[in-house]
Amino acid sequence: xxxxxxxxxxxxxxxxxxxxxxxxxxxxxxxxxxxxxxxxxxxxxxxxxxxxxxxxxxxxxxxxxxxxxxxxxxxxxxxxxxxxxxxxxxxxxxxxxxxxxxxxxxxxxxxxxxxxxxxxxxxxxxx
Numbered sequence: 870x871x872x873x874x875x876x877x878x879x880x881x882x883x884x885x886x887x888x889x890x891x892x893x894x895x896x897x898x899x900x901x902x903x904x905x906x907x908x909x910x911x912x913x914x915x916x917x918x919x920x921x922x923x924x925x926x927x928x929x930x931x932x933x934x935x936x937x938x939x940x941x942x943x944x945x946x947x948x949x950x951x952x953x954x955x956x957x958x959x960x961x962x963x964x965x966x967x968x969x970x971x972x973x974x975x976x977x978x979x980x981x982x983x984x985x986x987x988x989x990x991x992x993x994x995x996x
Contacts, residue, residue: 877924877936938989950990951978
């Protein structure tokens with residue numbers, strides 16, 4: 870099913886924000902599922918169950934501050950999203966492909982929209 874997959878924000882003080890969200894979201898039954906560093910940026914994923922739907926990342930981005938990811942039903946849909954987005958004014962922020970640092974089946978593509986926001990399509994299926 871297509872829909873909203875996750876949202877991410879960039880924060881100035883990662884440790885302070887991480888502690889805040891762990892406590893505040895914990896009151897809602899939402900837990901920190903993972904923390905990692907990738908290419909010098911720290912990330913934390915929050916969710917219920919196994920799927921993280923809210924991400925906190927360190928540092929201010931040089932483009933738009935918002936990250937929005939939409940669920941794709943297949944890897945072909947991820948590729949179509951990427952192609953169409955580039956054709957209508959988006960710019961590349963990550964070609965379609967596996968992102969194993971998230972999980973083994975994470976297949977996503979990233980584009981900047983015309984205002985610089987990071988928009989993603991992601992498929993979590995094995996193929």
